[in-house]
Amino acid sequence: MASFSFFSFFLLSILLSFSPVLCTNSEGNALHVLRTKLFDPKNVLQSWDPTLVNPCTWFHVTCDSNNHVIRLDLGNSNISGSLGSELGELKHLQYLELYWNNIEGKIPKELGNLKNLVSMDLYGNKFEGEIPKSFSKLKALRFLRLNNNRLSGPIPRELTTLSNLKVFNVSHNNLCGTIPVDGPFGSFPIDSFEDNRLNGPELQGLAAYDFGC
Ligand SMILES: *[C@@H]1O[C@H](CO)[C@@H](O)[C@H](O)[C@H]1NC(C)=O
Numbered sequence: 129m130a131s132f133s134f135f136s137f138f139l140l141s142i143l144l145s146f147s148p149v150l151c152t153n154s155e156g157n158a159l160h161v162l163r164t165k166l167f168d169p170k171n172v173l174q175s176w177d178p179t180l181v182n183p184c185t186w187f188h189v190t191c192d193s194n195n196h197v198i199r200l201d202l203g204n205s206n207i208s209g210s211l212g213s214e215l216g217e218l219k220h221l222q223y224l225e226l227y228w229n230n231i232e233g234k235i236p237k238e239l240g241n242l243k244n245l246v247s248m249d250l251y252g253n254k255f256e257g258e259i260p261k262s263f264s265k266l267k268a269l270r271f272l273r274l275n276n277n278r279l280s281g282p283i284p285r286e287l288t289t290l291s292n293l294k295v296f297n298v299s300h301n302n303l304c305g306t307i308p309v310d311g312p313f314g315s316f317p318i319d320s321f322e323d324n325r326l327n328g329p330e331l332q333g334l335a336a337y338d339f340g341c
């Protein structure tokens with residue numbers, strides 16, 4: 129019996145030593161998964177050590193007093209690769225700053241789960257595909273800058289319900305259809321929309337948003 133328990137303990141130790149070393153913290157895990165998808169020639173993610181108990185000491189990551197991640201600051205970092213659904217797990221995130229990099233692929237619809245997000249800056253990358261309709265769930269959002277990418281399709285009408293939106297920029301993409309006029313869209317300047325295939329403001333009462341899209 130004694131030798132059996134000793135043996136089980138011995139086997140367990142071996143198994144544990146081979147299991148992947150991961151953060152016990154779900155937000156740290158999400159960021160670690162993100163890191164595996166990015167190419168990082170300037171090593172800006174070098175301090176992202178997944179064996180730490182949480183990611184709050186990692187460079188470019190900011191936490192609140194409860195050790196929840198509230199900022200990700202990776203603008204101008206020369207990173208490439210793509211984003212996945214993992215970013216949707218950073219439930220407390222307020223600032224997602226990924227501008228002026230070389231990130232490609234689609235914008236994950238799971239970013240719509242970041243209900244505390246105040247600012248999403250994805251401008252100056254190589255994002256393609258459509259602007260996710262799920263962004264209409266980002267009720268705290270004030271700044272949404274997606275300019276200078278390769279986005280296509282219409283501006284989702286659902287975004288007109290974002291009553292806190294103050295700055296919206298989708299200039300220099302490949303968007304089509306008409307520009308919404310409702311809600312916060314009544315006050316965005318025309319240079320927020322320039323250099324696309326957009327058809328000018330939507331006509332009153334005409335649901336023409338996929339016209340020419
Ligand atoms: C960052 O990217 C720019 C433009 O692609 C390039 O000129 C520069 O050499 C890169 N810097 C590093 C450190 O990789």
Ligand SMILES: *[C@@H]1O[C@H](CO)[C@@H](O)[C@H](O)[C@H]1NC(C)=O
Pocket residue numbers: 275295296297298299300317319320
């Ligand atoms: C949108 O971005 C473009 C390109 O950077 C810039 O020229 C323009 O002033 C911006 N407009 C607004 C309203 O932020």
